[in-house]
Amino acid sequence: MELARxxxxxxxxxxxTEEKLLRLERGTRVLGFQNGAKKVLSIFGVIALICLVVKGxxxxxxxxxxSAIGGAMLLIFVAGTYAIAKxxxxxxxxxxxxxxxxxxxxxxxxxxxxxEDHYEVVGEFEHSRLEYNNIGRxxxxxxxxxxxxKGDVVRFFMKDDVKKxxxxxxxxxxxxxxxxxxxxxxxx
Amino acid sequence: MxxxxxxxxxxxxxxxxxxxxVSGPDHGKPTKKSMLGDLDFSDxxxxxxxxxxxxxxxxxxDLPNRIFQSVIAWILxxxxxxxxxxxxxxxxEPSRSESALKRVAKSDLGASGQDGETCIIxxxxxxxxxxxxxxxxxxxxxxxxxxxxxxEFFMIFKSRLTIIxxxxxGLEDGNVDEFREYLEEVCGLAVEKTAAVx
Numbered sequence: 001m002e003l004a005r006x007x008x009x010x011x012x013x014x015x016x017t018e019e020k021l022l023r024l025e026r027g028t029r030v031l032g033f034q035n036g037a038k039k040v041l042s043i044f045g046v047i048a049l050i051c052l053v054v055k056g057x058x059x060x061x062x063x064x065x066x067s068a069i070g071g072a073m074l075l076i077f078v079a080g081t082y083a084i085a086k087x088x089x090x091x092x093x094x095x096x097x098x099x100x101x102x103x104x105x106x107x108x109x110x111x112x113x114x115x116e117d118h119y120e121v122v123g124e125f126e127h128s129r130l131e132y133n134n135i136g137r138x139x140x141x142x143x144x145x146x147x148x149x150k151g152d153v154v155r156f157f158m159k160d161d162v163k164k165x166x167x168x169x170x171x172x173x174x175x176x177x178x179x180x181x182x183x184x185x186x187x188x
Numbered sequence: 189m190x191x192x193x194x195x196x197x198x199x200x201x202x203x204x205x206x207x208x209x210v211s212g213p214d215h216g217k218p219t220k221k222s223m224l225g226d227l228d229f230s231d232x233x234x235x236x237x238x239x240x241x242x243x244x245x246x247x248x249x250d251l252p253n254r255i256f257q258s259v260i261a262w263i264l265x266x267x268x269x270x271x272x273x274x275x276x277x278x279x280x281e282p283s284r285s286e287s288a289l290k291r292v293a294k295s296d297l298g299a300s301g302q303d304g305e306t307c308i309i310x311x312x313x314x315x316x317x318x319x320x321x322x323x324x325x326x327x328x329x330x331x332x333x334x335x336x337x338x339x340e341f342f343m344i345f346k347s348r349l350t351i352i353x354x355x356x357x358g359l360e361d362g363n364v365d366e367f368r369e370y371l372e373e374v375c376g377l378a379v380e381k382t383a384a385v386x
Contacts, residue, residue: 083272125331131322150301
């Protein structure tokens with residue numbers, strides 16, 4: 001089943017680290033709900049700011065109403081921001097725990113060999129051979145390449161983990177072979 | 189690889205339902221419920237801070253009104269925190285009811301892109317081979333971390349997230365009891381029976 005790794009056009013050697021798991025989680029948050037929650041909170045923040053600035057132009061009841069709305073929005077904004085920060089701190093704790101629980105597995109080296117018509121994932125206890133049309137989605141998370149395979153399998157590695165060929169060429173090659181466009185996700 | 193057992197199966201909602209059934213948290217000790225409900229101690233501290241800040245910020249207003257507004261602000265803060273904590277908890281610990289598991293199964297099946305695909309699993313001496321269209325994976329028994337059994341499936345855990353379902357009715361050689369014994373012997377693990385969902 002296995003072709004010689006020397007024949008591979010690109011080769012990646014990697015291990016799962018806590019930093020990689022955190023980056024993956026951040027990227028997933030940018031793509032999903034958490035980003036939506038941030039947008040909603042920003043709207044509350046902007047409304048609060050507008051109300052508190054505009055109330056200076058009015059007097060009496062109007063100023064009082066604007067002040068109350070502004071105050072309420074500001075409180076929701078602060079509470080939401082605090083909740084998101086607290087949620088992220090909890091997630092970081094969970095990832096650390098998950099990493100420590102599965103440390104032995106994560107620290108095992110894994111290699112990806114990319115050939116002309118298929119690619120192979122080789123680990124101590126796994127050897128998979130896959131056709132490129134199994135890649136359903138590809139993401140570039142600021143230095144980390146993530147691809148989602150059929151069967152809900154997520155594979156990821158840093159661009160620095162590319163040991164044969166270079167990461168930019170590999171990304172282009174994967175786009176061409178899987179006929180999938182790379183999505184860019186900015187992760188800070 | 190000398191074949192000892194072989195299983196043929198088709199991916200459908202039932203496969204993913206049983207996968208969802210075994211992939212949840214173990215039913216160990218029930219988690220202790222806090223006196224504060226969905227709020228944490230830090231939320232209470234933050235809400236007191238919010239009360240204080242609001243009280244200070246409304247310096248121009250008469251005292252009863254200031255206290256009233258600050259209490260409203262305090263309640264509002266706690267309500268927002270409670271709702272957000274609930275949202276976070278429900279996404280971390282999804283419901284385990286049958287209807288919720290069926291929803292998860294449907295969504296996972298859609299995301300997997302495997303609906304209707306057939307798969308053949310051949311169990312050899314050192315490992316097992318999973319063959320589905322375009323994917324051939326060989327796993328070593330030494331890498332199996334856990335085996336769970338439901339009414340219709342054996343679920344082989346390669347890691348916490350990678351679960352390989354093996355349908356009992358798809359077993360082509362031998363019977364379920366022989367297969368269970370074989371798995372326990374080659375993996376050096378006891379098969380854990382999963383209770384059916386009430």
